[in-house]
Amino acid sequence: MTIDDLKAFGANTEEGLTRCFGNEGLFFKLIATVPSDANFDKLKAAAETGDTGDMFEAAHALKGALGNLSLTPMYDAVSDICESARAGNAPAPEKVKELLDLRDRLNTIVNQ
Amino acid sequence: MNENNSNEAPVDEQVSRHRKRKHDKRGETMDSFLKTSGLRRRVLVVDDEIINRMLIGNMLEAEYDVVYAENGREAVERLENTKTGFSLILLDLMMPEMNGFEVLDYAKHSEALKNIPIIVMTSDKDAEVKSIKLGAVDFITKPFHMPEVILARCERVIELSEDKNIIHSAERDPLTGLYAKDFFFEYIKQVEQYNASRQAMDAVVFTIEHFHLINEVYGREKGNDVLRTVAELLVDLFKDSAAFACHAEDDVFYIYCKHRESYDDIVDVCQQSLEEHSRSPKIFVRAGVYPEVDPEVPVETRFERAKVAYTRIRGDYTQKVAFYSSELYEKAIYHERLIADIEDAIENGDIKVYYQPKYAIRGKTPRLRSAEALVRWFHPELGMISPGDFIPLFESNGLIQKVDNYIWEQAAAQIKAWRETYGVTVPVSVNVSRIDIYDPDIESFLANLLTENDLDPSDLMIEITESAYAENADRLIEVINNLRGRGFLIEMDDFGSGYSSLNMLATIPIDVLKMDMAFIRNMESDDKSLRLVRLVIDIAKFLEVSVVAEGVETKSQLDLLKGMGCDYIQGFYFSGPVPPEKFAAFIEADLKVKQEERGKTHDN
Structure with a gap:
């Protein structure tokens, strides 16, 4: 995984690094934990059953973490899901799929 | 990312303002102590997302020991079971098991938590009001802002909280809860x-x-x-x-x-x-x-x-x-002035000792028997100050000892001077205040005066007042016994003016009883006073001590007292208190009477 990979992914790496006090190792280490975050599966399951409560909890937790790492595309997607779920509406399925696809792409980058 | 903090001052300014403040206010105190001692404040980060915990931890760990909890329940357990206190809690709101709001609510009622400031971290702007209402001191939005700003806000919150706790502990009296x-x-x-x-x-x-x-x-x-x-x-x-x-x-x-x-x-x-x-x-x-x-x-x-x-x-x-009232205040100011000036007054000789003669009246012609030393203060600016003004004042603050010591020294030197001039001894009685008797050195001080001036103990008589007995009878009796053991004669002053008790006469070994002048003043107009005078004279006879009547102003008073068997008289009938140079005339006059009486004896 390189900074350029993350930039190509759409991450705001400068901002993310700043939040890590410029510690690149920490930045990479934290990004590496993202794909295995249990909240993705929780979100996926909730989307299948239509449980907006669980969906909101999972999306809200992911939103904080993704935002902090400035993984902008994922952050934008999860923010939309979060707001829908907060209002008690099931988010558009393509939004959930978009988020999960981004997770898979990030997983590939992380494992490169 | 900055939109959430748009209402705040630019980051650089915030940070530098904080650093400056920190340097000005605390540079030499708590911070430097922590630095030199190697101790660090502890901060608890509570968030269920490891990424958030790690990010915040990374920001703070240069300044603080950072401890983590994954949810509210774990946080509360840590806080309740730790001996070392936490300086700050950074708290996520949405968490499993026990959420941030529940922790805030819990903290309000917990001794362990209630003084620890809590900063809430959330992406949810709407939660701000609720958090603050529940007791959070500040609010950090997610995604996190610049690390420097977060660090500065944490430092500021800790500083304010510590100051508040210090002030709170100092502003109240711990016993009553009232203000210090x-x-x-x-x-x-x-x-x-x-x-x-x-x-x-x-x-x-x-x-x-x-x-x-x-x-x-x-x-x-x-x-x-x-x-x-x-x-x-x-x-x-x-x-x-x-x-x-x-x-x-x-x-x-x-x-x-x-x-x-x-x-x-x-x-x-x-x-x-x-x-x-x-x-x-x-x-x-x-x-x-x-x-x-x-x-x-x-x-x-x-x-x-x-x-x-x-x-x-x-x-x-x-x-x-x-x-x-302002009158009262002026009196207090006046007293302060006297207290401030007394030492100089002694030094400069503004304090003078006057002598009032006491005459023996049992014989045909009254004879000079002794004198009482009385203090006078001639203040260079305030004029003559009444002893009634300054003696009770100095008794109340202990300064009377300085005045009394001075009077005793002067009196002892005067007895010696008269003896050298006239070849006779005029014993002088001095007042010993109820305050003086607490001085452990009083006996040796008086004894030294005798040695220095080559006097007999019976030359310097000691007058004590009833009030000393009322205040601390045991100590008074001890002092009197010791002084009498050294040969001093003891006079009980103002007898009948205050708390006179027969028990006092039975327990205090005295040599002379001085009747209060109020009896003498009234005895011709008031039968009761007259009978009391007779009673006091009888008591003195019964105790086999001599009796002195004070305040005698007229010949008829003298005759009345003489008729009742009174031994000595002091008062304006003979003379008020006079400076030593005037007193010399009484000695000279008495020497003449003495010679005449001797002459008569020779003639006979």
């Missing part, structure tokens, strides 16, 4: 500074007289109970009076309140409560009031004035509330 004196004064000043419309206010000092008796008789714990009770009562009694209350000294409370005409009811309620705690008849609540304070007078001085008012009734069982 400095804060009490400061808050009054602040309130007055920011409130233009002023109503008439009173400065009131409440004192529990002889409070120490409660501590001594029932123990300190009980004494503390009493103080707490009085404090609660005062708070309750003044709750509608826009009042500040302060526990100023052990047994002294200050109240600053809306003006009221009377404080008798308040003193009565406190007194009743005290009597429920203690049956001692000596414990009294009294108040001194400076009513409708002059706003131009400094706050501290307002309470000084209330104290001055109280001082006037201290120990007077008939009055419980005294109001300050």
Whole structure:
């Protein structure tokens, strides 16, 4: 995984690094934990059953973490899901799929 | 990312402002102590997302020891079970098990948590109001802002919280919960500074007289109970009076309140409560009031004035509330002046010793027997100051010892001087104040005077007053016994003026009884006084001691006393107190009488 990979992914790496006090190792280490975050599966399951409560909890937790790492595309997607779920509406399925696809792409980058 | 903080000052400015403040205010204190001691403050980060925990931890760990919890329940357990306190909690809101709101609610009621500041971290702007209402001190939005800003905000929150805790622990008296004196004064000043419309206010000092008796008789714990009770009562009694209350000294409370005409009811309620705690008849609540304070007078001085008012009734069982007046204040200022000037007065010779002759009247012609040394103060600016003004004052603060020592020295030197000039000894009696008897060196001091001036103990007579007996009989008897053992003669002064008791006469070994001048003054007009004079003379005869009548002004008084068997007379009939050079005339006159009597004997 390189900074350029993350930039190509759409991450705001400068901002993310700043939040890590410029510690690149920490930045990479934290990004590496993202794909295995249990909240993705929780979100996926909730989307299948239509449980907006669980969906909101999972999306809200992911939103904080993704935002902090400035993984902008994922952050934008999860923010939309979060707001829908907060209002008690099931988010558009393509939004959930978009988020999960981004997770898979990030997983590939992380494992490169 | 900056939109959430758009209403705040630019980051650089915030950070540098904070650093500057930190340097100015704390640079040399807590921070430098922590640095040199290697100790670090501890911060607890509570978030269920590891990424958030790690990010925050990375920001803070250069400054703090960072401890983590994954949810509210774990956080509470850590906080309740740790001995080392935390300086700050960073708290996520949405968490499993126990969420951030529940932690905030819990913290309000927990001894372990309630003084630790909590900063809430959330992406949810809407949660801000609820968090602050629940007691959060600050709010950090997710995604996190610049790390420097977060760090600076954490530092600022810790600083404010520590300052607040320090102030809180210092501003209140831990025993009563009332304000400590400095804060009490400061808050009054602040309130007055920011409130233009002023109503008439009173400065009131409440004192529990002889409070120490409660501590001594029932123990300190009980004494503390009493103080707490009085404090609660005062708070309750003044709750509608826009009042500040302060526990100023052990047994002294200050109240600053809306003006009221009377404080008798308040003193009565406190007194009743005290009597429920203690049956001692000596414990009294009294108040001194400076009513409708002059706003131009400094706050501290307002309470000084209330104290001055109280001082006037201290120990007077008939009055419980005294109001300050400017006259009273001037008297207090006058007393301060006397206290400040007395040492110089002794040094400069403004304090003079006068001598009043005492005559033996049993023989056909009155004969000079001895003299009493009396003090006079000629102040270069205030003029002649009455002993009635300064002796009670100096007795109340112990300065009387300095004055008395000086008089004794002068008197001893005078006896020697007269003896050298005239070849006769005129014994002089000096007053020993009830304060002097507490001086452990008093006996050796007096004995040294005899040696220095080559005198006999019987040349320097000691006058003591009844009040010394009333105050500390055991010590007085001890001193008298020791002085008599050295050969001094003891005169009981002002007998009959105060707490005369026959028991005192039985226990104190005295040589001379001096009858109070009030009896003599009234004995010709008032039969009761006359009979009392006779009684005192009889008592003296019974005890086989001689008796001196003071205040004799007329020939008829002298004849009456002589007829009743009185031995000696002192008073204006012969002479008032005079300076030593004038006293010499009495010695010379007496020497002539002596020669004449001798001549008559020869003639016979």
